[in-house]
Structures are given as structure tokens and as C-alpha cells.
Amino acid sequence: MKAVVYQGPRKVAVKDVAEPAIQAPTDAIVRLTTTNICGSDLHMYEGRTSVEEGKILGHENMGIVEAVGAGTDRVKVGDRVSVPFNIACGSCRNCESGWTSFCLRTNPIEGMDGAAYGYANMGPYDGGQAELLRVPYADFNLLELPQGTEHENDFTMLSDIFPTGWHGTELARMQPGDKVVVFGAGPVGLMAAHSAMIRGAAEVFVVDKAKDRLDLAGKIGATPVDFSKADPAQQILDATGGRGADCGVEAVGYQAHDGTGQEHPELVLDNLVKSVRSTGGIGVVGVYVPEDPGATSDLAKEGRIAFQYGTFFSKGQHMGTGQAPVKRYNRRLRDLIIAGRAQPSFLVSHELPLSQAAEGYERFDKREAGWTKVLLKP
Ligand code: NAD
Ligand code: ZN
Numbered sequence: 259m260k261a262v263v264y265q266g267p268r269k270v271a272v273k274d275v276a277e278p279a280i281q282a283p284t285d286a287i288v289r290l291t292t293t294n295i296c297g298s299d300l301h302m303y304e305g306r307t308s309v310e311e312g313k314i315l316g317h318e319n320m321g322i323v324e325a326v327g328a329g330t331d332r333v334k335v336g337d338r339v340s341v342p343f344n345i346a347c348g349s350c351r352n353c354e355s356g357w358t359s360f361c362l363r364t365n366p367i368e369g370m371d372g373a374a375y376g377y378a379n380m381g382p383y384d385g386g387q388a389e390l391l392r393v394p395y396a397d398f399n400l401l402e403l404p405q406g407t408e409h410e411n412d413f414t415m416l417s418d419i420f421p422t423g424w425h426g427t428e429l430a431r432m433q434p435g436d437k438v439v440v441f442g443a444g445p446v447g448l449m450a451a452h453s454a455m456i457r458g459a460a461e462v463f464v465v466d467k468a469k470d471r472l473d474l475a476g477k478i479g480a481t482p483v484d485f486s487k488a489d490p491a492q493q494i495l496d497a498t499g500g501r502g503a504d505c506g507v508e509a510v511g512y513q514a515h516d517g518t519g520q521e522h523p524e525l526v527l528d529n530l531v532k533s534v535r536s537t538g539g540i541g542v543v544g545v546y547v548p549e550d551p552g553a554t555s556d557l558a559k560e561g562r563i564a565f566q567y568g569t570f571f572s573k574g575q576h577m578g579t580g581q582a583p584v585k586r587y588n589r590r591l592r593d594l595i596i597a598g599r600a601q602p603s604f605l606v607s608h609e610l611p612l613s614q615a616a617e618g619y620e621r622f623d624k625r626e627a628g629w630t631k632v633l634l635k636p
Contacts, residue, residue: 267305423449
């Protein structure tokens with residue numbers, strides 16, 4: 259079958275690889291209908307991680323069940339499913355309490371809890387930017403979708419970024435009526451803004467400098483804030499009578515830059531601490547990498563970020579972090595889509611055949627104007 263494989267910094271190619279097979283009775287094989295390129299794939303694409311060459315990428319997957327193992331009885335061949343990016347066993351202590359993103363059993367790497375498809379440090383699992391994908395613990399992990407093709411580009415956001423954006427608002431302990439600030443108008447930030455609106459925010463500020471992405475934020479009713487024009491924290495303070503937002507979401511990650519191309523991994527955390535009111539919450543879903551001696555950047559080697567912890571402490575704020583436990587939210591978010599109350603497909607900019615994956619990666623990585631979210635259609 260064809261699959262997108264990592265070939266070194268800024269190089270991916272569509273290659274012929276062996277088809278996946280059922281390895282355990284709890285496995286299923288899914289034939290992909292849509293698989294997205296994510297900002298998280300860019301950490302690997304840019305050569306910032308220790309991901310090995312030849313790895314099949316892709317953790318935002320949906321499709322039709324092609325085969326099931328003998329121990330699988332809920333999921334059936336022919337079912338249309340969304341595949342959460344977390345690979346979870348369903349029966350460890352963390353899975354039982356809803357933290358499937360920190361499953362204690364599926365990642366064999368010492369010190370790492372939580373596994374994902376096609377990802378550095380997240381276990382030996384192939385990704386789904388391919389024709390077929392092996393899904394472990396299929397009965398537990400797969401979310402059933404209505405048959406047919408309706409809402410394909412909405413449902414494809416259920417594997418990662420819609421639940422991740424929602425999780426950002428949850429980690430920030432957002433309440434209806436809150437003023438919410440979201441840093442990053444990439445796909446994840448826009449999903450956090452969409453989630454905050456659905457959850458009854460009084461106002462949502464979205465900070466970025468990419469005009470096309472800020473325009474999208476404006477289109478869904480958020481207030482765009484351009485950080486290249488003036489200090490973004492000051493802009494939020496000015497817009498909230500000096501009080502600050504009630505809570506905030508970090509949807510940028512350690513590759514935060516100052517607009518001139520210079521990276522400052524602490525910049526967005528500092529701006530959130532400044533622009534959220536005292537006792538307010540901050541949800542960090544932008545990725546910060548753990549210590550990874552094999553990584554190429556110093557930051558990723560050490561996994562250390564120096565942000566204004568003293569101000570954070572003085573303001574009595576709280577912060578939640580980490581990979582999103584997709585299963586905790588995806589059923590309800592699916593039903594919001596079906597009910598017409600959520601339309602996460604608003605951010606889709608490109609639908610490409612799998613064969614054009616390399617172009618999709620290159621242009622999304624450059625954050626070329628208009629390349630907001632790229633879907634691959636195997
Ligand atoms: P992305 O990387 O394109 O989005 C980041 C956006 O942040 C860009 O639009 C960029 O212009 C903007 N930005 C850069 N510096 C900024 C600054 N100083 N202030 C404000 N905005 C700034 O793609 P994405 O897919 O939206 O990913 C965002 C982050 O979310 C990545 O770190 C990704 O790895 C992470 N992510 C986390 C999870 C999770 O489960 N926690 C899941 C998916 C993605
Ligand atoms: Zn993703």
C-alpha cells in the first residue's frame with residue numbers, strides 16, 4: 259500500500275510499504291478515508307525530534323473498518339469510525355479515570371505514558387497517512403460515526419484537534435460568560451476558539467500574526483489580535499478594562515516566535531500569565547517536548563522552558579497541560595456536529611490526494627497564506 263514516510267528533515271515521501279495485519283485479537287484494520295496533517299507532525303517534519311527515518315506519519319485518522327481481530331465484538335467490518343490519536347488500553351489506572359492520553363500500557367518507552375500513531379516517542383505504532391491503519395484495542399478506542407459520507411470534513415477533526423481545542427478550554431476551567439484569550443490561530447487555536455464560543459464565552463480573543471488565520475478567527479465571531487502590531491498582552495488588558503481575560507489557552511507550543519523569525523519558547527506562556535487575570539486558568543495544549551537526548555535542538559534535548567513563574571505564582575493562576583484525552587470529548591463533539599451546533603470544517607483549506615502529501619507538508623510548514631488545514635484523501 260502507499261504511505262507517507264519520514265525521510266529526514268523537511269523530507270517526506272509517499273512510498274510502497276507492507277500492509278498492516280491484525281497482531282492481537284483486540285486489533286482492527288481501518289481503511290482511511292481522510293487523514294490530516296497536524297501542527298504536531300511539523301515537529302518531526304522540521305527535524306526537531308528523534309523520529310526514525312521510514313516512520314509512517316499521521317495521527318488524525320478516520321475511515322471504514324476493514325477487518326477485526328477475533329476478540330473484537332463491538333466494532334464491525336464496514337463501520338465508519340473516527341480514530342482518536344491516543345492509543346489507549348482502556349483498563350489501566352489512567353484510562354479508567356478518563357486520561358487515555360496517559361495510558362500506562364501502550365507506550366513501551368520508559369518514562370513515557372501515552373501513545374499515538376506515527377509519532378516520535380509515542381510508541382512503535384505506524385501512522386495513518388496511508389491506505390490502511392492497524393488500531394490496537396479497537397473496541398475501546400474507535401468512535402462510531404453515522405454511515406455514509408456526510409460531515410466527513412467535520413468528523414475528521416474529532417481524531418485530534420477539535421477535542422484538543424476543547425480540552426484547552428477545559429484545562430483553563432473556562433465558565434460560560436468568560437472572556438477567553440487563545441494564543442495561536444493555527445488549527446488547534448481556532449478549534450479552541452470554536453469550543454469557547456460553543457461553551458458560551460462572552461468574548462474570545464485570538465492572538466496570531468498570520469492574517470489569513472486571524473481572518474478565520476474573525477469569521478467565527480472571535481476578536482483577532484495581531485501580535486506583530488503591538489504587545490498582545492497589553493492589547494488584551496486594554497480590551498478588558500485592565501482586568502485581563504478570565505482564562506486562556508496556549509495553542510502555539512515551544513516553536514513560538516516573536517514575529518521576526520526568532521524563536522522564544524517562553525514567549526506565549528509569559529504573555530498568557532500577563533493577559534489572564536489573577537486566579538484565572540491557563541490551558542496549555544501547544545506542545546512542549548520532554549527531555550530527548552536524541553533530539554537536534556538544545557531545547558528539545560533538555561525539555562526546559564524558563565517562563566515567568568514568579569508572576570504566575572503571584573497572580574494565583576492555575577495551569578493544566580498535556581496531550582488531550584480525545585475519548586473524553588469526541589462522542590459529545592460528534593453529536594454537536596450532527597446537531598449542527600459545531601462546524602469544525604470551517605478551517606479546512608486543502609483536500610489533497612495522498613500522492614501530494616509532500617506538497618501539503620511543505621506549504622503547511624511554511625504557514626503559506628491560505629494553508630490552514632490540509633486533509634489527505636487516500
Ligand atoms: P500551527 O503550528 O500552525 O499553529 C501555531 C500558530 O501559532 C501559528 O499560526 C503561528 O503563527 C502562531 N504563533 C507563533 N508564535 C506565536 C506567538 N508568539 N503568539 C501567538 N501566536 C503565535 O499548528 P497547530 O496544528 O494549530 O498546532 C499548534 C500546537 O498544538 C502545536 O504545538 C501542536 O503540536 C499542538 N498540538 C497539541 C495537541 C495536544 O493534544 N495537546 C494536539 C494537536 C496539536
Ligand atoms: Zn494532530
